[in-house]
Amino acid sequence: MRIKICGITNLEQGRAIAQLGATALGFICVRKSPRYLLPETIGAITSNLPPTVSRIGVFANTDLPEIISIVQQTQLTGVQLHGLESPQFCQQLRSQLPDVELIKAIAVKTSDSLDQTKIYADVVDTFLFDAYAPQQLGGTGKTFNWELLKGFTSPRPWFLAGGLNPNNIQRALKMTQPDGIDLSSGVEQSPGNKDLHLVANLFKVIWKKEYEL
Ligand SMILES: O=C(O)c1ccccc1NCC(=O)[C@H](O)[C@H](O)COP(=O)(O)O
Numbered sequence: 297m298r299i300k301i302c303g304i305t306n307l308e309q310g311r312a313i314a315q316l317g318a319t320a321l322g323f324i325c326v327r328k329s330p331r332y333l334l335p336e337t338i339g340a341i342t343s344n345l346p347p348t349v350s351r352i353g354v355f356a357n358t359d360l361p362e363i364i365s366i367v368q369q370t371q372l373t374g375v376q377l378h379g380l381e382s383p384q385f386c387q388q389l390r391s392q393l394p395d396v397e398l399i400k401a402i403a404v405k406t407s408d409s410l411d412q413t414k415i416y417a418d419v420v421d422t423f424l425f426d427a428y429a430p431q432q433l434g435g436t437g438k439t440f441n442w443e444l445l446k447g448f449t450s451p452r453p454w455f456l457a458g459g460l461n462p463n464n465i466q467r468a469l470k471m472t473q474p475d476g477i478d479l480s481s482g483v484e485q486s487p488g489n490k491d492l493h494l495v496a497n498l499f500k501v502i503w504k505k506e507y508e509l
Contacts, residue, residue, distance in 0.1 A: 297474070298350075298477070299319050299498075299499075300319070300479075301322065301479055302457075302480040303329075303480040303487070303490075304321045305333055305337075305488040305489070311344070313492070313495050314349045316495055316496055320349065320351075320352055322353075322354050322480070323338045323342075323351065323372070325354060326355065326356045326433065326434075335365075336369075338366075338372070339369055339370040342370055350397065351370070351371065351372050352373070352374040352375070353370065353372040354376045355379070356378040358379075360388055363375060363389060364392055367393055374397035374422075377401060378426075378434050383415050386398060386419040390419055397421045398421050399422040399424050400416045400420040400422075401424040401426050401457070403428035404426065404428060405428035405440075409428070409444075410425075410444065410445075413452070414451065416452075417451035417452055422452055422453050422455065423454040424457050424478055425445070425458070426440070426457040426478075427457075427459055434457075434480070436459070437480075438459045442471045445471070445472045456478070457477070459481075460482050461479065461483065462482070462483070462494055462498045464482075465498060479498065483498060
């Protein structure tokens with residue numbers, strides 16, 4: 297299972313979290329987020345991470361040339377689209393960045409929200425199902441109704457996101473069986489400042505092993 301820790305803001309924490317077992321790290325490229333990082337800072341972190349860790353840039357309603365420019369500056373291996381990007385936009389991005397994993401976030405409000413997967417299935421690699429919050433695009437710390445995923449088959453591999461933490465992860469995995477999980481505020485002391493003890497606890501709960509910090 298893939299484990300993505302999102303909203304990394306410094307190299308020390310990024311390396312420690314990769315060392316603990318995260319398979320992907322997320323970097324917020326949305327200017328109004330408290331976890332926003334400049335491309336230069338992302339590049340300085342990504343160039344010092346183990347090569348096996350996926351580096352995902354999180355964007356929301358950013359235009360195509362800007363995404364492409366940031367990916368080229370920062371050695372991102374994936375782009376996560378968290379806004380109202382259309383399937384046509386995803387298609388264009390994919391043709392410009394064919395080797396970059398394209399993840400489309402879907403805010404899950406009702407079971408109808410999941411129907412969106414049909415129109416994006418051919419133009420993205422992966423989905424990320426997150427909580428719907430009217431005022432915030434992501435990193436909300438809110439869960440959604442996981443029952444909505446019962447009986448749903450995604451046309452692409454998918455991450456479960458939204459309000460996950462070491463206390464609810466076992467229940468979430470049991471109920472939803474995702475291909476990956478994505479956590480941000482549930483393993484933080486404050487926005488952008490990850491709590492390594494909470495991250496170690498997450499891995500302990502998932503894999504039933506002790507981790508040294
Ligand atoms: O994290 C942010 O600040 C953010 C801002 C704008 C768009 C997306 C953002 N985060 C996207 C993520 O992938 C988060 O990990 C995801 O929403 C889950 O967050 P949380 O509920 O805090 O675990």
